[in-house]
Amino acid sequence: MFNPLTIRFWGVRGSIPCPGSHTVRYGGNTPCVEIQANGQRLIFDGGTGLRVLGEHLMGQHPVAAHLFFTHTHWDHIQGFPFFQPAFVPGNQFHIYAVPGKNGQGIERRLHDQMLHPNFPVPLQIMGGDLRFYDLEVGEQVHLGGGVVVRNEALNHPGGGVGYRVSWQGIHVAYITDTEHLPDQLHPGAFALADRADVMIYDATYTDEEYHHPQQSKVGWGHSTWQEAVKLAQAAQVKQLILFHHDPSHDDDFLDRIGELARAQFPHTLLAREGLIIAVYPNVIHFPTTPQAS
16 A cells, blocks of 8 residues: 655746735745655755745755756746755755756756855855756656656747656646647647646636737747646546646636636646645545645
8 A cells, every 4th residue: 555646836826926915825936846756755846935845844854855847947946045955964955957958957057046146155055965967858767666757848938848757657747837839739748648647737827818919928938727628638637737827816816717627627726835635546635724744
């Protein structure tokens, strides 16, 4: 009898943090998702939600984790300089990403954001054991204990990838910062989502916003909840999680999106900070309140 694979959301917004009374229910931190499977801790993206996860992990020692970046736009790396466990000797972090189109690897990207005049101390001041890995598109990473992570290229300005975590027949797709294609499903996104137990998908916009005649978002690198539903149906996923909420979408607006999406795909949730999903083979459980991991 295996323990479940668990997914916990620490940051669910895109573009910029948006704290305030209008984002209390879903949260205002930028992307960070934690998955635990068979003793392995995986972290996807290092937005401001990573700072909150770091505070949670400070009660544990030593800490070891695998940190995967989809790309290095600001909202996905801005929490890394504030990730407290990375400063603690004895902690170990394996850090992965596909190099950018200019060839820069993830170590260089994270290093450069911490240079003057943008940050007071350099990456080298972090006392943890940080190990950096540049991935190939389509590469599989075997983390031990049967946990495998594969990436696929997505459609985002400057490049980006999504990830698929597999363990004991469970598959979780993390597909954010991608723009759907106008006339077909994106092949990389479909490959990641294919019959996944849980698909986390970039639903930054509505179709109306995306195609707005005066403020079109075509070419901005993000998708819509309607396209999320279309992909979930075609890929036969079991559970859809709408993610990377636009900072202008307040809690009430997201509530309405949830209602509309569930009318088309009943097994739909909107990502919110603190949400924990536990997945067993052939069974998905949804705790109603945050739990300690």
